[in-house]
Amino acid sequence: MHNPALPLEGTDTYNDRIRIVLVETSHSGNIGAVARAMKNMGLGNLWLVNPKSFPDEASYARAAGASDVLDRAQVVGSLEEAIDDCVLVMGTSARGRKVPWPVMPPPEAAETASQASAGGSVALVFGRESNGLSNDELQHCHHHIHIPSNPEYSSLNLAMAVQVMCYELRMLYLRNLEGGEGSPYLKPMSAPGDAGWDVSPASVRDVEGFFGHLEQMLVDVEFHRRENPRQLMTRLRRLFQRARLDQMEVNILRGILTAAQKAAGKAPNQRQSTDGESSATGQEEGHV
Numbered sequence: 095m096h097n098p099a100l101p102l103e104g105t106d107t108y109n110d111r112i113r114i115v116l117v118e119t120s121h122s123g124n125i126g127a128v129a130r131a132m133k134n135m136g137l138g139n140l141w142l143v144n145p146k147s148f149p150d151e152a153s154y155a156r157a158a159g160a161s162d163v164l165d166r167a168q169v170v171g172s173l174e175e176a177i178d179d180c181v182l183v184m185g186t187s188a189r190g191r192k193v194p195w196p197v198m199p200p201p202e203a204a205e206t207a208s209q210a211s212a213g214g215s216v217a218l219v220f221g222r223e224s225n226g227l228s229n230d231e232l233q234h235c236h237h238h239i240h241i242p243s244n245p246e247y248s249s250l251n252l253a254m255a256v257q258v259m260c261y262e263l264r265m266l267y268l269r270n271l272e273g274g275e276g277s278p279y280l281k282p283m284s285a286p287g288d289a290g291w292d293v294s295p296a297s298v299r300d301v302e303g304f305f306g307h308l309e310q311m312l313v314d315v316e317f318h319r320r321e322n323p324r325q326l327m328t329r330l331r332r333l334f335q336r337a338r339l340d341q342m343e344v345n346i347l348r349g350i351l352t353a354a355q356k357a358a359g360k361a362p363n364q365r366q367s368t369d370g371e372s373s374a375t376g377q378e379e380g381h382v
């Protein structure tokens with residue numbers, strides 16, 4: 095699959111193959127917010143068709159750190175000028191029109207735009223705040239894009255609609271990174287052993303040692319009676335197994351158990367815990 099020419103992580107080059115075209119934007123703050131939305135997602139090619147006011151203070155204020163996108167924005171007098179050299183034009187609309195056009199949801203539109211951008215420039219066109227794109231403007235587009243919003247309140251703020259499309263392009267780019275393996279950012283990090291976790295996962299031996307120590311501590315503080323266990327240890331096992339402990343967490347927990355045993359007047363350093371190691375050795379808080 096074609097990998098859209100979006101910037102690599104950590105570089106400041108933009109994908110200029112996919113351009114965002116805003117038609118007759120009346121609030122220049124929205125133009126700034128669009129620039130910000132684009133830059134966040136690695137896009138930088140902004141075209142403005144007859145903006146009411148640009149450049150101005152409001153647009154730069156809303157762009158925050160994306161003023162470079164505004165600096166390089168192209169201002170033109172007609173939609174035709176903005177899309178003249180494009181191989182694919184996709185128009186966005188919050189509502190259906192009298193003459194139906196092929197409509198795509200954002201993920202499919204991003205895929206189509208990305209594929210087409212291998213062959214030339216692609217325009218994603220966004221309409222006026224007050225009344226969107228005219229039927230005539232929409233008929234200049236190969237496809238229409240509809241963000242499937244609440245049918246009873248379907249119109250997004252202009253910059254938010256741009257954000258949705260730029261996000262879809264970004265997701266596609268990240269999924270396609272590195273020969274299809276995708277970006278580590280897309281892989282959820284939820285437990286030790288996942289890429290990016292800072293401590294090695296605890297071994298079964300570590301965790302069993304902890305369970306033995308936990309049971310002993312519960313006996314020492316007279317919370318648990320081995321002759322009447324109910325399901326206490328089963329439930330505690332399930333609790334801690336859900337967490338998939340890492341090595342440091344096991345050390346911290348064992349340090350706490352040792353401290354509790356000492357407070358209860360037991361001497362854990364003179365007794366072997368169930369994993370055969372002295373339960374006080376190396377498990378104090380200072381060792382984690």
Ligand SMILES: C[S@@+](CC[C@H](N)C(=O)[O-])C[C@H]1O[C@@H](n2cnc3c(N)ncnc32)[C@H](O)[C@@H]1O
Pocket residue numbers: 186187188189219220221222223224225226227239240241242243248249250251252255
């Ligand atoms: C505030 S909306 C314009 C709403 C206008 N009253 C209308 O009905 O078309 C400004 C622009 O944001 C984009 N937009 C807003 N909501 C959208 C949606 N649900 N799907 C696709 N584009 C949307 C379109 O480009 C639209 O022209």
